[in-house]
Structure formats: C-alpha cells, structure tokens
Amino acid sequence: MKYKNTVFATAALSLFAGLALAEEMTIVSWGGAYSKSQLKAYHEPYTANTGVTIINDESAGTAVPKLRAMKEAGNLTWDVVDVEAGPAMQLCDEGLAMEIDHDFMLADAPDGTLASVDFGDFIVSECFIPQIVYSYTVGYRNDMVGSTPPTSICAIFDTETYPGKRSLKKGALSNMEWALLCDGVAKADIYPTLETAAGQDQALAKLDTIKDDVIWWSAGADTPQLLADGEVVMGSTFNGRLFALIEEQNQPVSMLWDGQIYDLDGWIIPTGLSPERQARALHYVRFATDTQRLADQSRWISYGPTRASSALLVDKHAELGIDMAPHMPTDPANSKNTFLMNYAFWADYKDDIESKFQAWLAQ
C-alpha cells in the first residue's frame, strides 16, 4: 500500500506540476469561525506549498440543491465541497460526488496505519472524506434566563420559564429530532417515528407551540450574532460557533451540553471535474486530511478531528492558549446525554421531510 500511495502521490504531483502556475480552486464551506479554522489549518499552508489560490465559497448549506442545479445546467464551478455526512450520502447516491478509495487517495497516519483504519467508522459513505465531529447544540444568554439556567434541551420549548425569542435552524434537520425528544418520544424511537407521516406531523405540532417565538436562521453565524445582540434568549447552532462566541469574544453566553445532535462533517469531490481539476482536488484533500492538518484545525475551533491519530495531537488553542480537549463534543464530560444523528435516515428522508417542513414554515 505504501508503494501504491507513493505512485499515486507522484502521479498526482506530476499532473499537478504540469498545470499552469497561479492556479485557482473553489472550495465550498460554511463561513465564519469554521472557515477561518480551515483557512489557518489547511488553505494557508497549502497555498504556501503549491501556489494555488483558494477561493472560499460559503454556500455549503445549500450544497445538495446547488450541485443538482450545476449538473442540470452542465456548469460545475466547485472543486471541493464541505458537507455533513447525510448530504454526502445523498450526493453519493445521486452520482454527484465521486467515489473515494480512502487508502489509496488519502495519507496514512504517521505510524503507517491505513487511512480507512485511522478514520474507522467515520467513513460513512464511499464518497465521504471525514474531517470533523461536531454537534448541533444550544447556547443561552446568562443574563436572560434568570436564576435557573436551563439544563435540558427541552428548554427550547419551555416558553413559560424562558420567555423571549429563540433562534432555530431554518430546516428540518435537528429541529424534528428535538421536537420529538421533548414530546416524550424515546431516543431509540425517534427515527422510526419520523419515518411515518403521523410522526412527522407530531414533530411539527410540537414546533407549532413555539412557532411565533422563533427566529429562523440559515447561516451558521446568525445565532451567535443574535445571542451577542441579546435578540434571542437561546438559539441552536454548531458547538464551535458557540465556543468562538464564549471564549474568543467573551460574550455572556453559555453552552448547553444536553441532547446535542452529534454529526460529522467532511469533504466530497463533485463528479464531472476535468482530469486536471480532479487531480488538484484530490491533491488538496490528501493534504488537508492528513494527521497533522486535522489536528491543526482543532487548535482554531472546538471540533474533534476524525482521525484517531489526530485526536492524540489535540492541544491548546492557537491564540488563546486554553486547552481544547474539554471543549470538544467528544469529551466525556460533554457527551453524557448526546443524540447520534442517523445520517442514513436523513439521506433517504431529507427531501420528504424538508419539503413538508418548509411548507409548514410558510404557513
């Protein structure tokens, strides 16, 4: 395998060297603190090594429909796309993401462990190149919750104890699970319940109880902004964004580590790239997902690296100097009551439930 790797790397590099200088590639991601961590850990060293200019597109939130539209229009403008596990499976199913031979195309761990072993179960689809583990969780304003700060995720639905607006994702994912969880459905039954029309209606009925109290967000940076302005008493977002808000910007906000939805994020490479662009995309991904790079990213944002070999290297924040491990969603103290997202379920049901959710929202 070592030999194969070398051959592949040489081939990729030579293809690469044949390309004109001052190249560009478009990488799609989520913006904000997350894009910054990728810029620092991956893009800057990559550009320094190769001279390739990286254009950061922040539309990862609509990656699936946009890639579908690009296929429809026959105009592919993206080279590498950062998506969650569910959408990656969806794109793989639809032939919009290229299949990856993880051991062949990705770097081994420093001790020679194969990539597929190092990533382990995080490789949830043959198109998915895992990057981080993160959580959807809830942050709240310390000064707006009175003397009883929330300890349960169901505080979202408790407008009596915690009056005021709350910000939730403008989408089905995460909201439907929490709605059922707080409507008394057992954790293990949530996805089977959501498969049925009656279960979907039950979740929407629960969300109906707070519909007028919700500001719906579509960009990852929205909830941190709304919390900082005091516009909402609590709001859902990614745990790394809340980390940035609390630790870097010192806002009077706390994070709830209860019922947080545990998900993966990683890269996919769209199908239909020209051979040169594909080689470059693969070259980038090989660099950006090696052990050191994944560990480097966790020095900028509190998302856990998906490589076992990188987890050992998680250290202190690059600027603040605080220990990063206690802020990771994988830390035992934080994961007492987590909710594991069922990627396969969402890959199958996203289109059904999302259209129902959006129709409900528009009413």
Added chain:
Amino acid sequence: MSYTDDNGPMMTVDGKPLKRSLAIALRRQKIRALLLISPLLIFVLITFLFPIASMLFRSVENDIVSEILPKTVVALSDWDAQSGELPGEIVYSAFAGDIQRAAKAKDHTRVGLRLNYEKSGMASLFKKTARKAKKWDLEADTPFKNKLIETHKGWADIAVWQTLKTHSSRYTSGYFLNSIDMRKTVSGPEFQPEDRQILVTLFKRTLIISLVITISCILLGYPVAWLLANLPMRQANLLMILVLLPFWTSLLVRTSAWKVMLQQQGVINDLLVALGMIEETGRLALINNQLGTVIAMTHILLPFMILPMYSVMQSIPPTYLRAAKSLGATNWTAFWRVYFPQSVPGIGAGSILVFILSIGYYITPEIVGGNKGVFISNRIAYHIFQSMNWGLAAALGTILLVAVLTLYWAYDKIVGIDNVKLGG
C-alpha cells in the same frame, strides 16, 4: 439633379426611378441603424429573452417520469387508475426493470424528487427501493408484485401508482394547478390538502404589502418631490443628493442597517425606552414581520417614487398657482384644483415603478420579513435553490409576469399610459 420625363416616372441622374432609388437609400439607412443596435439586440436576445422563454417552458414540461421509467409508463396506460385495484404484474415487472436501470445510472432520485412534489414520501420510497433493486435478477426474481411490496409497503398503496400515472405525461398542467394550491389527480383537478395550501395566501400577501409600500412611498415622497421642485437651486441640489444617496449604497448594506435599527435591542427601541415612551419589557417588534418588510422596502424604493414626481413637478409652471391665487383661490384650493392634477402623471409613473419593483422583490423580505413578511418571490427562490422544483417556480414566475402585464394593461385603460411621465 433629376429631370422629369413627361411620359415616365421621375428618374435620378443614373437613370433609375427616383422612387426605387429612395427606397434603396432608406433601406440602407435602416440596415445601418439595425447593425448599430445589433450588439444590444443580440445581447438582450441571448441573455434575457431566451432564458426567460426557456424558463417559462419548464412550467409545462414534464419528461422526467416518462424518460426514466419508459416501460412503466407504457404498461400503466392500460391500467384503470380509478378501478380501486392495484396494477397487475405486468406493470410491476416493467417497473422493476426501469428502476434497476435508473438505480445503476443513479437517476432514480430525480424521478423520486419529481414525484415527491406531488405526494410526500415518494423520494424516500424511490431511494429505498432503488438500493435493493440493484441486486435483483430480472429473470429469476419474478413475480415482482410481491417482491416490490416486500421491499417497501408503499408499492401496495394505490395512491402511489395513481401519482405515477397522473404525472407521466410529457406536458402537464400540474405545475400551474400547484401554484394556485390545487393538484392534478386521477379524477381531475382538486384542492391541495389544507397543510399544503400556501401559495394563494402568498400571492395575496405580496399584492397587499406591495400596495401598502406604494401608498407609503406616495405619502412620504410627495412632499419631498414638491420641496425639490420648489426650493432654490442650491438647497434643492443638496436635497437631491440626500435622495440619491441610498442609490449609491449597496442594497444589502441598507437592508442590514435596518436590521440594526429595528431589532428589539436596536437603535429605535433603545431610543424609545430611553425616552420613557415604552417599557423595557414592552419593546416593539419592528422586524421579522410584515412591518419590517414595509419599512425597509419603502425606504429602498422611495427614490423610484420621488424622481418621476420631481421631474413632472418641475415642469409645472409656477405661474398657474399664482394665477389661481390672484383669482381668489385659497392655498388649499389652488393646490388641490390646480397643482395636484398636473402632478398626477408623476404619481402614476412612480407608482407603477414602485409597485412592479416591489412585487418581484426578494432579498429585503428574506432578510427582514421573518416568516409572515415574505413574498411569493421568496417561495420562487426556495423552489429554485432548495427544493429544485423548477417547474413550479417557472409556473409561479409566469403567473407573476402575467399579473404585472395585466396590471399595466388595467392602468393603461383606467389612467391612460399617455398620462405617465418620467420627465418634462
């Protein structure tokens, strides 16, 4: 340089009839003029008219089902959808072949997504079925009726087959029915179930809010335009810059600024609390609702109202007002009977501009409108960017276009388009 022959037509020096010669010269001129504007003409044709036409065509086009499931569509044509019985083995085995091929070509999600617009649950049904269909042996695994129902109980649901049959024609009126909250069924058009009826409400809301915005623009813009037209040049120029300033600022910046101004912890609420006009706990909800949309869009569209009004008012001779007053009219009568009627063409032009711009507005309602303040255009954007239901988006767009043209026509009938002036 021509001479007249007594018996023939007028001739030019080179012996050709003058009439023909003139016609040739005129045609040359026309061709030259056409050549001069041809870059623009071609540009408009390629970048504007052609895309619009092709987008409008999508509102009736419906070839996904018959392209991806050709054999099933043929087999279904013999099935009586209203018989209350499931189709026979022939349909099931045709479908098994189709779905296997689609799964291998990774096309099955497209047809699942298409049918999911009509019946919730179709997308996952196709996905789950296709995953298993890849491994079927079309010769040995018969009968497929049992096999498919075993794979997913959805295939034992007559409604699934009815949906498939109803939406298998190459051209469809389904998208237009959908856009007025109806749907195509085996027994003809029907209203959508209540929880899917949203588009008519959105159309109504779009028209009403646009009307409110237009009226607020008239009320706010008229005095400003009057001042502009009547102040001495120096002050008028300064005021003009203030009116134009928003034009030179990015739309997004202006909209985001309103967010800062209007939110509950925003400038206006803070000010009102500081002045003691409202309680700390009773802060006003000025954004993420219809009020937010009206305020922000009135501000953004105001110059489109003021400028036509101003140019019309500038052309009203001040002597008329003076004449009216010297004949004994009060200030009000002079304004209402003499000045105002002459400024109506400006109001008409401004109103058409503002109203038409606002019913197609998208970005401002999206940012400040919350849930209740969004327009039909936001729904169109949702169907283009997220649900990928381009057919419905095209149908909604067509209806919007027709609505604008109808309004324009009605305006022409009632007020007369000659009465619209953008200047002088």
